[in-house]
Amino acid sequence: MKTWKKRTKAVHAGIRRSQYGEVSEAIYLTQGFVYDSAEAAEARFIETGQDEFIYARYGNPTVAMFEDRIAAMEGAEDGFATASGMAAVNGALMAMLRAGDHAVSARALFGSCLYILEEVLTRFGVEVTFVDGTDLAAWAAAIRPDTKAVFFESVSNPTLEVIDIRSVAQLAHDVGATVIVDNVFATPVFSDAIVQGADVVVYSATKHIDGQGRALGGVILGTRDFIRGTVEPFMKHTGGSMSPFTAWMMLKGLETIELRVRAQAATAQMLADELQSDGKLAQVIYPGHVTHPQYDLAMAQMGAGGTVLSIDAGSQVAAFKLLNALEIITISNNLGDAKSIATHPATTTHQRLPDATKAHLGITPGLVRLSVGLEDPDDLLADLRGALADL
Numbered sequence: 001m002k003t004w005k006k007r008t009k010a011v012h013a014g015i016r017r018s019q020y021g022e023v024s025e026a027i028y029l030t031q032g033f034v035y036d037s038a039e040a041a042e043a044r045f046i047e048t049g050q051d052e053f054i055y056a057r058y059g060n061p062t063v064a065m066f067e068d069r070i071a072a073m074e075g076a077e078d079g080f081a082t083a084s085g086m087a088a089v090n091g092a093l094m095a096m097l098r099a100g101d102h103a104v105s106a107r108a109l110f111g112s113c114l115y116i117l118e119e120v121l122t123r124f125g126v127e128v129t130f131v132d133g134t135d136l137a138a139w140a141a142a143i144r145p146d147t148k149a150v151f152f153e154s155v156s157n158p159t160l161e162v163i164d165i166r167s168v169a170q171l172a173h174d175v176g177a178t179v180i181v182d183n184v185f186a187t188p189v190f191s192d193a194i195v196q197g198a199d200v201v202v203y204s205a206t207k208h209i210d211g212q213g214r215a216l217g218g219v220i221l222g223t224r225d226f227i228r229g230t231v232e233p234f235m236k237h238t239g240g241s242m243s244p245f246t247a248w249m250m251l252k253g254l255e256t257i258e259l260r261v262r263a264q265a266a267t268a269q270m271l272a273d274e275l276q277s278d279g280k281l282a283q284v285i286y287p288g289h290v291t292h293p294q295y296d297l298a299m300a301q302m303g304a305g306g307t308v309l310s311i312d313a314g315s316q317v318a319a320f321k322l323l324n325a326l327e328i329i330t331i332s333n334n335l336g337d338a339k340s341i342a343t344h345p346a347t348t349t350h351q352r353l354p355d356a357t358k359a360h361l362g363i364t365p366g367l368v369r370l371s372v373g374l375e376d377p378d379d380l381l382a383d384l385r386g387a388l389a390d391l
């Protein structure tokens with residue numbers, strides 16, 4: 001399996017077949033497992049083997065299949081599946097940090113990630129320094145000899161700044177800090193984060209991994225030592241585990257993720273190119289467009305611009321008019337879905353931020369985040385052009 005390409009792993013890695021030899025992965029909807037004897041139960045609690053299970057909060061065969069498949073795709077030794085992306089972010093950080101520790105984080109974060117770093121960790125005595133993630137000098141200045149963890153979104157939400165995994169990891173590793181990357185926007189398809197220096201990769205499986213807007217989920221990926229020694233004890237006792245039914249959906253999502261994400265990214269690229277050359281918008285932000293400040297880095301790090309672009313309609317009034325005029329693209333706040341989705345971050349996902357922070361992060365009143373789906377690209381372009389014509 002080690003020599004398989006990502007697309008083959010996405011279909012076959014991690015499979016555990018029962019005595020019936022089923023083709024499609026079985027859903028083991030069970031919270032617990034029966035032991036042959038009292039002695040066997042005792043032995044399993046002392047040491048749980050690879051294909052032995054105790055309780056679904058600790059692990060389950062369907063969940064293990066998902067963990068092994070996504071870990072194989074990412075090139076990680078192991079993974080722990082979680083109830084949501086936020087359970088993964090929280091679990092990765094809370095499992096390894098303790099009072100008195102220092103962490104450095106990029107400032108441009110998904111609202112709930114910011115809440116964990118700014119409100120939760122600090123409440124438990126962890127000191128967090130925030131930096132502009134694209135500024136390597138700022139990372140170098142903030143990382144100290146006692147820094148334990150470094151956290152960032154490899155592509156930030158919703159302004160799509162690309163952070164240099166290799167360079168930040170080098171700075172972090174010089175002081176022995178663990179690099180935790182929230183890799184949602186890069187997707188497992190375009191990610192090579194572990195090779196580039198990430199120690200821990202976190203995904204919200206709710207996004208591209210499911211890809212069809214059905215369920216919440218997440219995963220923490222890293223070394224076997226970190227996952228089984230640090231993450232699992234924290235997760236299994238605090239309750240943020242993934243359900244077997246969700247794991248089955250995510251396994252099925254992974255089977256098609258390569259085809260879906262590559263098609264979505266190709267459409268996003270076309271839309272960004274066309275909207276940019278139409279010249280009607282104040283700004284088109286897409287890491288795959290040459291005008292993006294980190295275009296070269298995006299190409300080197302991911303080889304593509306991803307499935308999301310952000311456009312600036314100029315004002316909140318114009319942004320709302322644009323959103324309300326769209327006929328195919330729906331107004332919602334998920335991303336990575338088969339359905340194209342438009343979001344106004346300033347009044348929804350990032351509403352909580354003070355105006356000064358929004359301005360600092362580039363979350364302008366006119367900004368609209370577009371998650372590109374699987375519809376016909378020409379229909380999506382026509383939908384956007386039609387809505388923009390009315391502005």
Ligand SMILES: *Cc1c(COP(=O)(O)O)cnc(C)c1O
Pocket residue numbers: 084085086087089110112113153157182184185204205206207216217218
């Ligand atoms: C959506 C998202 C999360 C949270 O994932 P949930 O599955 O909604 O809990 C975390 N980070 C990023 C970058 C996201 O886009």
